[in-house]
Amino acid sequence: MKPIFIAASPNTQQDDSNLAFSQLLKPWEWYDTEPVEEFENEVERYLGEEVNALAIDSARSAFYLLLKAYGIGKGDEVILPSFSCLVVANPVLWVGANPVYVDVNKHDFNLDLNDLKSKVTNNTKAILVQHTFGMPIDVSKVREIVGPNVKIIEDTAHSLGGTLAGKKLGTLGDAAILTFGIEKVISTVRGGMAVTKDKELITKLRELRGPEPVFSRYRIFVSLLNPVLWSLITPVYYLGIGKFTVGRIVAGVSHWLKIFGNMIEECEYKTSKPDWLPAKLPGALARLGLNQIKKLDQYNEHRIKLARKYSDLLNRHYEIPDNSKHIYLRFPILVDDPKRVLNKAKQMGIVLGDWYKNILYAPAESLDLLQYIEGTTKNAEYLAKHIINLPTGVNVTEEAVDKIATLVKENMHSEKSYEGNDEPNWS
Numbered sequence: 276m277k278p279i280f281i282a283a284s285p286n287t288q289q290d291d292s293n294l295a296f297s298q299l300l301k302p303w304e305w306y307d308t309e310p311v312e313e314f315e316n317e318v319e320r321y322l323g324e325e326v327n328a329l330a331i332d333s334a335r336s337a338f339y340l341l342l343k344a345y346g347i348g349k350g351d352e353v354i355l356p357s358f359s360c361l362v363v364a365n366p367v368l369w370v371g372a373n374p375v376y377v378d379v380n381k382h383d384f385n386l387d388l389n390d391l392k393s394k395v396t397n398n399t400k401a402i403l404v405q406h407t408f409g410m411p412i413d414v415s416k417v418r419e420i421v422g423p424n425v426k427i428i429e430d431t432a433h434s435l436g437g438t439l440a441g442k443k444l445g446t447l448g449d450a451a452i453l454t455f456g457i458e459k460v461i462s463t464v465r466g467g468m469a470v471t472k473d474k475e476l477i478t479k480l481r482e483l484r485g486p487e488p489v490f491s492r493y494r495i496f497v498s499l500l501n502p503v504l505w506s507l508i509t510p511v512y513y514l515g516i517g518k519f520t521v522g523r524i525v526a527g528v529s530h531w532l533k534i535f536g537n538m539i540e541e542c543e544y545k546t547s548k549p550d551w552l553p554a555k556l557p558g559a560l561a562r563l564g565l566n567q568i569k570k571l572d573q574y575n576e577h578r579i580k581l582a583r584k585y586s587d588l589l590n591r592h593y594e595i596p597d598n599s600k601h602i603y604l605r606f607p608i609l610v611d612d613p614k615r616v617l618n619k620a621k622q623m624g625i626v627l628g629d630w631y632k633n634i635l636y637a638p639a640e641s642l643d644l645l646q647y648i649e650g651t652t653k654n655a656e657y658l659a660k661h662i663i664n665l666p667t668g669v670n671v672t673e674e675a676v677d678k679i680a681t682l683v684k685e686n687m688h689s690e691k692s693y694e695g696n697d698e699p700n701w702s
């Protein structure tokens with residue numbers, strides 16, 4: 276069996292790596308603007324509801340621009356789920372506002388509406404609504420709680436292509452952020468968008484983004500190289516003797532040379548903004564996006580099929596709102612000892628996921644800077660101790676799902692040992 280890496284280029288197929296390779300050979304095309312507009316148009320067409328899209332380097336930059344465009348700053352509060360990634364908390368600090376963390380439910384990993392009620396104040400100006408693992412949250416219920424004046428920004432990092440009541444996630448709030456990061460629903464290795472139906476807002480966002488800065492040539496080079504490298508490494512990952520295999524050596528050297536790039540820069544752990552953000556998405560990466568979006572529905576159908584299989588094999592059936600589509604970017608499951616399962620899987624050549632093994636996926640020393648107070652979101656803290664994520668990507672076979680499920684089944688978290696207030700809502 277080929278190795279399975281949940282986070283290393285999981286969406287890359289041969290046509291994607293061929294395209295990236297051909298782009299590597301044409302550096303004079305890297306800053307073309309037409310593919311960027313075309314990619315924005317494709318996303319607008321895909322989401323429908325007459326949204327407008329603005330392409331950028333990442334979802335975190337899209338969020339930063341949205342907060343700025345809404346005039347959010349000092350003294351304002353922005354609500355975020357704590358079961359998320361620090362890169363979405365940082366932009367709140369970058370504009371000088373205060374993040375307020377809301378707990379999540381144990382049964383669907385989405386915002387706990389009771390906790391939300393208790394945390395909305397007169398200073399609340401915006402809320403980031405994350406459809407965790409692709410599981411839709413009913414945005415109308417959030418609206419009822421926060422009222423008409425708080426900006427609802429959907430985070431579709433896990434859920435692009437999912438729907439609620441016939442509408443695509445990302446079109447239900449005031450605006451949304453999309454990411455095309457390496458391990459997300461579709462990938463340009465590094466990239467994102469802000470989308471909104473509000474025409475004035477999109478104009479403002481365009482002005483704020485401006486034509487500069489752009490990705491440096493080095494960053495484009497590294498991003499294009501990534502899918503090419505992984506398509507070469509994966510088939511020969513275990514070719515060799517013992518630990519000395521071709522794939523491992525090439526991967527090790529690539530890490531050492533820092534040519535895999537890193538999704539979170541060192542300064543971001545200290546809540547600082549990398550100088551080069553927010554940057555316009557370059558044409559070379561938009562071309563990867565154009566190739567990926569053609570396959571988005573097919574990828575999601577595959578994810579749903581594998582999730583159904585995990586669900587049956589592990590007897591974990593997530594309740595999702597009626598009339599909605601849950602795309603399962605990853606299949607979440609609780610185990611007693613995540614480290615043990617992750618290590619055992621690694622020995623089988625399978626790298627499972629660990630979202631979000633810490634609050635805000637942040638080292639303990641970053642939590643103060645992120646203004647998170649320990650003990651304030653107990654369910655999220657509990658989930659962080661037990662969660663692992665199972666892969667559903669296009670390169671994962673049903674045979675692999677059988678193997679993974681067998682391993683996980685031996686290590687599943689016993690429901691009786693749940694300590695939180697609300698019982699898990701598995702059916």
Ligand SMILES: Cc1ncc(COP(=O)(O)O)c(C=O)c1O
Nearest residue numbers: 333334335360430432454456467
């Ligand atoms: C839930 C969630 N939202 C947003 C992001 C940010 O995406 P990007 O890397 O494009 O900034 C992440 C990043 O991992 C994430 O996990």
